[in-house]
Amino acid sequence: MIEFEYQALPWNIVFGVGSLSRLPEELEKLGLKRALVLTTPNQVADGKNVVGLLKGLAAGLFDQCVMHVPQYTVIAATERAKEVDADCTVALGGGSTTGLGKALAVQAGLPNIVIPTSYAGSEMTNIWAITDEGRKVTDRNNAAVPTLTLYDPELTLTLPPKFAAASGLNAMAQAVVNVATDKINPIVSCLAVDAVKSLYASLPVIMERPDDIQARSKALYGACLAGGALGTGATSLHHRICHTMGGTFNMPHAETHAVILPHSVAYNAAATPEGSARLAAAMGADNAAAAIYNLMQKLGLPLGLKDLGFKETDLDQAVAVTLEKPFHNAEPVTAHRLRALLQNAYEGLPPQAIA
């Protein structure tokens, strides 16, 4: 029997190589005239290019986006938007930059245009977050969904392969949790399965041939679908752990998702037989968790939290923070079992079921 509920999000997408050049006309179509361009200090040159491309439609540049959207950046960018009388933001960058655009959309009512340059997939979700005093607070609000997302795979050519691999695994996580789940949603899982297939096929090619625009396009498309799955689907243990790691321990977002993913999939495997089998099949494998771990090895990604600088002495606190608030997960989560999962992830061991 098929039974489900589904709520779409108001996505407005332009996807294609070279589509950045369409930004001024797309802004005009939306009636927007004074864009504050957002970016990180790393991508300031690209941010300036966008300002140049927009000519009179650019109101200014804010180049201080940082990971996990700290409250102080929201305050500073809001002030800057007021100073330059901006009527929208154009966020050019990864999930951190998109995140600031989303925060300004929700809190300051500024329409947000997003030009993703990593595979974070945030532009396809209504999830927004701000980090303050060691806690990352997230919520869902459709006001955070970009007014327009413009995907130009050419902009991802500068994404270093190592980070592309980690970012691709971050995208994969968004899809994976919506395939290997006890609450299968048929529409969301269509997006998610195709996302897994696209990312699984393209990431190894990017590692071998970073300039392969077809592989870059396929990975960005996979990230778009994966973000769509997260945006219209659900999260569970995996995202709760990564949320703790980012908000409380300031761990690198994409790499942490990659390390945790095989372990969270193995943890839920017994409780999600149908979804786990479908996930494994999408990767041409028998065991989904092992296939993800093998992919990470193939991509040369760090396998353990210890490789990312996490301190073993912080594992108990990570368990406590993760369990602070209740959340849904297919397999019941206890402190003892979560501690065992995190120990394995810390060591970078092959994923295994945890009794």
Ligand code: NAD
């Ligand atoms: P990031 O945005 O922090 O980017 C990491 C670094 O890579 C930055 O310095 C950035 O400027 C640089 N970079 C990005 N694209 C580049 C490119 N093409 N070339 C060269 N450098 C480039 O990292 P991320 O992994 O993309 O995003 C992580 C953030 O996104 C986290 O804060 C996470 O919480 C958030 N996120 C949110 C959602 C959501 O639905 N709300 C989903 C996924 C991620």
